[in-house]
Amino acid sequence: MAASYFDVDGTLIRTNLVHPTLWYLMHQRTPMRSLQKLARAAWKTPQMIWAEMQDRRMFNEILFSSYEGISHDRLMILADDAFNDIMKKALYPHAKDLISRSRDEGHDVVLVSGALDFLMTRLADHLGATHVIANRLEIKDGYATGRLLRPVVAGPEKARLIRDHARERGHNLDDCFAYSDSYSDVPMLSVVGHPAAVNPDSKLERLARTYGWPVLTLDKSVN
Amino acid sequence: MSHPLVVTLDRKSAPRTIFSGDRLVEVDLPPGTRCIYPKAPIAPLKDVEAAIRYALNHPYDSEPLHAKLRPGMKVVIGIDDISLPLPPMRRPDVRERVLTVVLQTLADHGVDDVTLIIATSVHRRMTGEEIRHIVGDRIYNGYYPDRLYNHDAEDLKNMVEIGTTDHGEVVELNRKAVESDLLIYVNLNLVPMDGGHKSVAVGFCGYKSLKAHHNPQTMRKCHSYMDPKSSALATSVERMGKLANKKLNVFTIETTINNRMFDRPLEFLHKNEDDLSGMERAGLKALTMTLAKVPQAARQAIFQKVPSPYGVTGVFAGSTEAVHEHTLARCYEQYLVPIKGQADILVTGVPYISPYNVNSFLNPLLVQVMVNGYLFNMYKGVPLLKKGGTMIVTHPCTDMFDKEHHAPYIEFVHNLLPETRDALELHKRYEEKFASNPAYIQAYRTGHAYHPAHPFFMWYWGEAGRQHTGRVIVVGADNEYIPKLMGWETARSMNEALEMAKDTAPPSPDIVLMHMPPIVMAEVTA
DSSP: OEEEEEEEBBBSSSOTHHHHHHHHTTTTTHHHHHHHHHHHHHHHHHHHHHHHHHOHHHHHHHHHGGHHHBBBBHHHHHHHHHHIIIGGGGBBBTHHHHHHHHHHHTOEEEEEEEEHHHHHHHHHHHHTOOEEEOOEEETTTEEEEEOOOSSEEEEEEHHHHHHHHHHHHOOGGGGEEESSSOOHHHHHHHSSSSEESSOOOOOHHHHHHTOOOOOOOOOOOOO | OOOOOEEOTTTTTOOEEEETTTEEEEOOOOTEEEEEEOOOOOOOOOOOHHHHHHHHHHSSSSSOOOGOOOTOOOOEEEETTTTTTSSSSSSOOOOHHHHHHHHHHHHHTTOOOEEEEEOOSSSOOHHHHHHHHOOOHHHHHTTTTEEEEEOTTTTTEEEEEEEEETTTTEEEEHHHHOOOOOOOOEEOSSSSSSSSHHHHHTTOOOOHHHHHTTSHHHTTTOOOOOOOBBBBBHHHHHHHHHHHHHOOOEEEEEEEOOOOOOGGGGGGGGGOOGGGHHHHHHHHHHHOOOOOOOOOHHHHHHHHHSOOOOEEEEEEEEEEHHHHHHHHHHHHHEEEEEEOOOEEEEEEEEEETTTTTSSSSOOOOHHHHHIIIIIITTTTSSSSEEEEEEEEOOOOOOOOOOTTTHHHHHHHIIIIIOOOOOHHHHIIIIIIHHTTTHHHHHHHHHSSOOOOHHHHHHHHHTTHHHHHEEEEEEESOOOOOOHHHHEEEESSSHHHHHHHHTTSSSSOOEEEEOOOOSSSSSEOOO
C-alpha cells in the first residue's frame, strides 16, 4: 500500500495559516480582548513578513504565539465553527475528488500542514483523509503558551515527517504521492516517487516542468 | 501499367523532398524506386448548407431529423474533438456549419433542452478557444460552458454502464448522452478509421470500455486500421456501438473533406518533384532552407497556426452503419492509390503532426505512433511492406514533450520503456496502476492532459506494425537514445540507411516511397 501526502493551504484550500488565527483572535471572550489580541498580532506583522521571507518555521512560531493565553477549552469549543467558517468554505471544488481517488487506490491519505492539529483533524474527517501531520500548540495548565510543540511542521521538516510516517506504516516512498502548491515544499515533494504540483507558484511550476512532474489545475473558485 | 500517381524514379529524377518532423529534407533514392503520391483534392461540394439540409431531410435508413423531434425532448449533440481533421480546418469548420443547421431545426421544432458535448473519450480536454474554432462564435457564445463542454471519462458519477456485448465488452458511456431522448452525432471523417460506431462507442466512453479493444492482443489483429473490415479494433468497436444504438436513439451525421491540407503558397507539397515549375522549385528550396534555419517554435507556428483550406466533399445522415458506408466510400475515393507488389523497403517522411499533438509538439511516443501506427497502416488489402521488411523514416526524434498535454507520456517513455518494450508486459505489469494514477487523472480532468492510459494505447497502436516490420531505420535523429528506446536503428543519411536495409533485403529490393502528407493510402495487391 502507498500513501498520498497533501499540503493543505493553497493546495486543497484557498486559505492560509493566517485566516484561522485571525478568526480565533476575533472570537475572544470579550470584544476588548479581541481588540487587544488583534493589536498585538498587528504589532508583530513586520516581524512575520520578515520571517516569512527567511524561514517558514520561524513565521509559524511567530504567528502561533498569538494564541498565548487562550484556553484549551475555548480552542476546542470554537474549533467546529472555525473550521466551518474559514476552512470548509475555502475548499477547492475538486479537492475532495482528488482525495477520494487516492482513497480508492487504497492509499493512506495524509494531510501535512503547518496549521493546527485540531483544525486539520476536522478537515481530514470532512475530506476522508486518514492521517494528519500538523502543528500542535503547547498547553500548560489548560492554556496555550504561544509556543509550538516540537517538531514544528514546516519546510524540510515536512519531508522528514513524511519519511517517518511512511516507515512506520510500511510504505515504500517510491510508490507514494505528494501534492503541494509551494516551492517551499520541494523537500516534501522530492522524497516521494510521485510528486505533483497543484496550482503551483511560479518557482515550483518551473521546477515541476523541468522534472516532468504533473502540474494540476484545481478550480480556485470555492464551493 | 501502374497508376499515374505511382511514379518510378529514373536517373534523371529530381531528389524527393519529404518531411522530417517540422523540417523538409531532400533525399536521393535509387532508380527504380516507386513513389506513391496523394491524389489531387477531389472537388468540394458547391453548396455545403444545401447538402447538409438535404442529408438531414433524406437520411439513410432513418426518418428525417425533423420527424424525430418533439417539443420538450432532451437532445445531446456529440461532436468530434480537435484531433480531427489534421491540421485543423479553416473556419468555418464543417461541424459549425452542420451544427448551425441542426440547432436551427431543433429550435424550429420546440426543442430547447440541448447540450453539446465534445466526444473526447480519453483525449485531452479542448480549450475554450479550440472549441470556439470548431463550433464558431455564435454557438460558442450561446452554449459554452454550461451547455457545451468536454466529455469527462473520469467523472464516474456521470458515466453509466448500459450493458455488455456477447464478447464481454463493457459498454460504459456518458450519462447525459445515455439519458437523452435523442443523441445526434456530428462527425468529421478524415480517414477511414474515424466515424461509424467509433463516434459514440469510443467518443463517449471511458477507460473501462476502451481497454476492451485498446490492448496489444486486439491491436495485433488489425490489418489495417484503415480497413475497418480487417481491423479487430473496428470489429470490437462495432459490437459495442451496435449495443449502444440498441439502447439509445442515435442520429448520425458524418462529413468528409478532401485532402487539401496546404494552401496556395505551399501547394507544391502535394506534387511530384519532377513536375514542379521553376517558381515552385524555388519556393520549395526556400521553404526547406527557412525551416532548417528557424527555431522549433517558429517551425511549429508555420505549420500549426495556419488552418487548412479543406473542401467539404460529402454530408451523410441517418443510421450509423448506413451513413458510414457512404462516408467510407468517399474517403477511399480521395485517398486510395492502387499499387501492385509489396515493398522490401518502405521509405517515408514523418510529419510534424498526429491526431494527438494538435497545438503541441510531436513527442517521441507519438513519433512511434506515426511510424509503427499510422504510416505503416496506410494501406488497404495486403500491407505495403512485406513481412519482415524495413521501414526507413526521416525524423529528428527529439526528446521533447509538451509538459501539460503529454504529462503522463514523459513517465511512460522515460521510466517504463527502459524496463520493457514488450506491449504484453507493459499491459500486464503497468497499465492498470498507471491508468488510475490520481495525479494524472486530475490533470486529465481539470487540466489539459491526456488520460494516463493514453500513452499505453499509443504504444499498442504501433503493435501491428511492430509485429510485421523487421527493422525501422531513422534518418536524421538528433539523438541515439530515443530511437534505441523505440527499438529502432539510426543512420546519418538516406544512402547509409538504404545500405543498412539492403543487408537484410533480397537482391534488387523493391523500394517504395510514401510521399505524404497530404494523406495517401495504398491499395495494395501482392
